Amino acid sequence: MTALTVLADDQFGAPTPDELFNLPPIIAGVDWFTKPVLLALLSTILVIGVCWAAFASPKVVPRGVQNVVEYGYMFVRDQVARPFLGKDADRWMGLLVSVFFLVLIWNVMGVIPLAQFPVASHIAFPAVLALSIYALKVYLGVKHQGAGGYFKNMMFPPGLPKPIYLLLAPIEFLSNMIIAPFTHAVRLFANMFAGHMLIAFFSMVGFWFLFEKLTPLGAGVGVVGVIMTIILTGFEMFIQFLQAFLFAMLAAMYIGGSLHPEH
Amino acid sequence: MSEQERRPEDDGQDFANAAWSIPSSLLAGMAIYGGGGWLLDRWLDTSAFFPIGVVLGVVLSVYLVYRKYGR
Numbered sequence: 044m045t046a047l048t049v050l051a052d053d054q055f056g057a058p059t060p061d062e063l064f065n066l067p068p069i070i071a072g073v074d075w076f077t078k079p080v081l082l083a084l085l086s087t088i089l090v091i092g093v094c095w096a097a098f099a100s101p102k103v104v105p106r107g108v109q110n111v112v113e114y115g116y117m118f119v120r121d122q123v124a125r126p127f128l129g130k131d132a133d134r135w136m137g138l139l140v141s142v143f144f145l146v147l148i149w150n151v152m153g154v155i156p157l158a159q160f161p162v163a164s165h166i167a168f169p170a171v172l173a174l175s176i177y178a179l180k181v182y183l184g185v186k187h188q189g190a191g192g193y194f195k196n197m198m199f200p201p202g203l204p205k206p207i208y209l210l211l212a213p214i215e216f217l218s219n220m221i222i223a224p225f226t227h228a229v230r231l232f233a234n235m236f237a238g239h240m241l242i243a244f245f246s247m248v249g250f251w252f253l254f255e256k257l258t259p260l261g262a263g264v265g266v267v268g269v270i271m272t273i274i275l276t277g278f279e280m281f282i283q284f285l286q287a288f289l290f291a292m293l294a295a296m297y298i299g300g301s302l303h304p305e306h
Numbered sequence: 307m308s309e310q311e312r313r314p315e316d317d318g319q320d321f322a323n324a325a326w327s328i329p330s331s332l333l334a335g336m337a338i339y340g341g342g343g344w345l346l347d348r349w350l351d352t353s354a355f356f357p358i359g360v361v362l363g364v365v366l367s368v369y370l371v372y373r374k375y376g377r
Binding site (some may be wrong): 210213214215222223280 | 310322324326327329330331333335337338363364366367370373374
């Protein structure tokens with residue numbers, strides 16, 4: 044447990060990002076195989092397994108696991124896909140459901156006992172997902188609007204005086220082609236990173252002042268730490284769900300924007 | 307794509323598009339023109355173009371956002 048090494052000192056030290064996120068390989072010698080990689084693999088298996096269990100032999104009247112997963116599917120369809128894709132929604136449900144559930148499970152790993160590590164707090168994971176969506180967005184835009192049309196619709200919104208386009212086109216290009224995919228990944232990463240830091244900090248406060256160095260004055264601080272850990276864990280679960288939803292929603296928005304130019 | 311009739315979900319879509327692209331437009335405006343000003347400053351050894359560029363970028367992005375979504 045790397046997080047406990049700070050307790051060797053005589054003074055309380057807040058956990059540093061290096062201790063929390065720079066985890067050693069699980070098997071010595073296999074450097075790439077760390078806890079986030081293991082959790083990402085488990086999440087993938089879990090998502091595939093649950094969907095398989097639910098929809099391998101679907102019943103007209105759903106029961107058990109099919110009932111639960113169908114509820115999640117309907118949520119993605121009604122809240123994520125339909126508002127942005129309209130009649131194209133059903134074609135993209137496979138992708139959107141996979142993205143939503145995968146990111147949700149990645150995030151929820153942050154509060155599952157023993158796992159307790161949000162996969163997306165390593166930026167590589169959300170970055171790969173966001174880049175895939177970005178590649179899809181550009182591909183669909185070029186396919187449906189033509190290479191020239193796609194960039195024209197993006198950089199030259201109709202209804203502006205001609206000379207002003209010269210000034211505004213670079214803003215639109217930077218905003219759509221670079222900042223949008225960047226924030227898509229960073230939003231998820233930063234939320235998970237910060238949430239994990241907060242929970243780790245307060246649980247460390249509780250552990251240190253109640254178990255390691257129990258003093259009459261410190262006990263109160265420790266109790267506050269434990270209470271804050273509980274409150275923040277609840278809050279974090281809400282954020283985990285919200286970020287998974289936003290990630291899938293933005294994916295649907297980018298896809299929809301590529302299928303139909305903005306009006 | 308051909309012109310389509312307006313669907314009820316279009317309103318929510320427009321709102322979400324606006325809500326999500328306004329911050330990145332503002333950021334892009336500041337970055338492009340602030341960055342340009344910064345480069346000019348480095349080149350000419352001055353210090354005025356960077357703040358001018360940032361303000362110009364914000365003004366242009368606000369104008370862009372207003373014209374695109376402000377009706």
